[in-house]
Amino acid sequence: MNSRVAQAVILCFQAWIFIVGPALAQENQEDPSLKLEPAPVLEYRTVDGDEDKFREDWWMREGWAGGLERFSLEKRTRGDWLFQMGGRVIVPEEDYEFNLEFGKEDVGFLRTRYSEYRKYFDDTGGFFPSFSPTSFDLDRDLHLDIGDFILEAGMTLPDLPRVVVGYEHRFKEGEKSLLEWGGVTGGAFTRHIFPSFKEMDEELDIVRVEVSHSVSRVNMYDRLHYEKFQSETRRFEETQDLGSGASEGVEVAESYEHDALVNTLHLESQLTETVYLSLGWLLNDLEGEGSFDMMTVPFGPEPFDKNWQADSIVLDQESHVLNLNARAGPYRNVSVHGGIQADFTETEGETRAVLTETLPGVGPASPEARIISSTDQDGLEETLGLRYSGIPNTSLFAEGRWTQKGIDLLEREKEDAVVAFERLTDTEVDRSRYTLGFSTSPVRRLTFSGHYRRGTRESDYNHILDTEPGYSAFINAQELRTTEIDAKATARVTSAVKASFQYQFVSTEIDTFFQTDPPAAVESGDYTADVYSLSVTATPLARLYLTGLFSYRDIESESFDNGVPALGAYEADVYTFIGTAGWAVGEKTDLKLQYLYNRSDHFTGNPEDGLVLGRDNVRHGLSLDCSRRLTEKMKARFRYGFFKNDERGGGTAEDYEAHLMVIGLEYNF
């Protein structure tokens, strides 16, 4: 929201608090149907260290902020019509929410909502200890303003179809950080650590009509949705030579828009007391177009400098999804459910571009390219499940899910009417997933639950034609196996203490088969995670509660490194503690203490052979809230917060210590 609009909004709300509020409060003394609850707030945050990282971590910026943390107004009129209004306004955080609803049960409603919030991004790139400086930042206040506006009206008359007509406008605007870092050369090393960012302006407009009705035992729901999506993005990447001070920038501008029509029809019926049936159909028809413009500055004689321009990008996509599901309980304590879903998606894409590029030993060339792709994808998924609850205090369940997918892919690029590459690949994918689970409470106050899941995915690629050697036809097949175990025990130790322990194990192995003679395969991926958590909730006194959650994650992921020292396993140990205490100190005073501790240790220091990735950082977040009722209708609130980020591995550029102070009032007229 621009500053003029923001100022206007603030003025409106100030007027509302100081003029309308007291007036309505006066009225409220005579009118019990009116509820009015504004909560003004003033905040101050101070940061010592990386302010951008603080903003990204805690979704707030340093300095003063204030407004209405919450406000609501409720009025029931004659004839039982209900008028509700509420929201939030915090500036300069660009944090707004405004809701308005007017309606009557069994007649209809009119609703509107505007909301906006800001997401911040740190502008620091990577880290390399052999460079000076060891890391770079853009010195930009990177943030996105994300919001939506919704207006909908509905008719809810009894015995008639429920009809809702709505309009939505969603937006994202601003700048965000990217992980595509620019190269920095210093001495014998080139490492990509220079930060980059993207400007973006996205708008989505949706018009929808929803109709639902019940006839006899059949419930029908249809949603017709038309959307127009528009996106303008601009990416900036820069490379630096620390020795010569030379730099080169690459700017990629993309625009895209599409119109899409989506219709979802859903029918369901509880045919008998034990048989449930549902049927659905989804249609999605999308037509999109866009442009692409890449500029290298300065565009020089260096090989591979590119100025690519595509004024015409056309995309069409059509999807159909059809599903049928049923659940039956033919015997007491036994329930069976099954479903089948078929889908078909056809996507066509065409780009016309001029690809100006400096070729080694040749110089700049500007071929005209026509690039096309065509993808036909069809899939079938079947589900069958069983639930048994015949054992006292126990529920057992099992489910199988099988998917078959076929993808026919054609990709072709012609440069100056000559085929530069052409690929024709038929892919077949088979997936299966089996789940066994239980939930039992063998003795009062003690519950165990868990599940075991085993999944496989087999992909076969039949490369009928690939004129470009190597990519991407080098993979012939891939097999993926996943195992997942989840076990949980919950004990209500006493009426005041509840504790639960949970263990999760996830393992994924991937084998990749190559196009060699003879065919060969390697275990290309191996991922394992063990996750433990213990949580306790205690209410030792009616006026006191304590909650604590401790979690430890041990993650290891390896890929096929073929003895290359730049590659190593990804290992992470993550420790988290979240504690809360709430306390009614007296008749008028409440205290709430919250503490977050998070240590993420996944530092890989390998500067000679590769990047220094990962980090070993400790974050603390502490807040103490104190609220006191001043009068019957007014409460005062004070909050102090302390936040700290301490990097122990890859430099200290993102370290900070921050303090937060909040004072607020809550009126309840």
Place this chain on the structure above:
Amino acid sequence: MKFIRLKTNPGDPGAYIRSLVRSMPPWALLLCSVLLIAVVSCSAPSRRTIAPAGMVKGAEPVGMETCAGCHEEEAREFENSSHGRYFIPGEEGEEVMACEACHGQGSLHLEVGGGVGQYIINPSRNPEPCLQCHAQTRVAFNLEYHHPVREERLTCTNCHDPHGDIYLARGMRMGRENAVCMQCHREQTRPRVFVHEALREGCTVCHRPHGSINDKLLKENDNNLCLKCHAQLSTPGTVLIGDFSHTTRLAEGSCWSAGCHTAIHGSDINPHLRY
């Protein structure tokens, strides 16, 4: 063990207290302050009660059958849900995974004749009841990078349907691939001339949707993320991908952070997803 030598001065008893306070670490000071308030608080008579988030203060459980008396449709949907599988019938509120596990105890809601927000918790506005059981998800939302549930910008029901099947796009409900993520991330999930095949398997192949210790919610922030699938056999000491040696390039950065395969979701101009 390190002992703290405290100043003592018989003429100034306050010096001992000041010295003690100064020598204490901040956490011990905070603990002492809290204990002091506790002593004062407990000596002051009060009949107030306080409840952790996710519970209705002063209410008692009424059981699922009572809820189903009015909320017939929700009860029927619940039977088709992933949550419904864990339901164990019981007596007098001792049910496991029933309505009140998420909506709070219902006795006060029943007493006032029901109604929206009347002594009942709505997890679509407050994710606390979900996070009571899904402890690991609570942890994920408190990691360095996360979807803004802790910040109250999103709630669980933006992506999950607790009464129906757990993913909006699946099972009894229906949608397209990545339909849940597509609600907000249109730019990443829109059609492209060249699409990263991983996207056809779903966004969660590379991203952890609740939270991650890696930026952009990535599962791993190094080349392991890509090389698990993009591996090729070659002579030891070299990394060949698509018959092209990436050995020196991988030392400079990861596949996407080195500024090479930057159009990682898909490209309209380059089949190698380079721009």
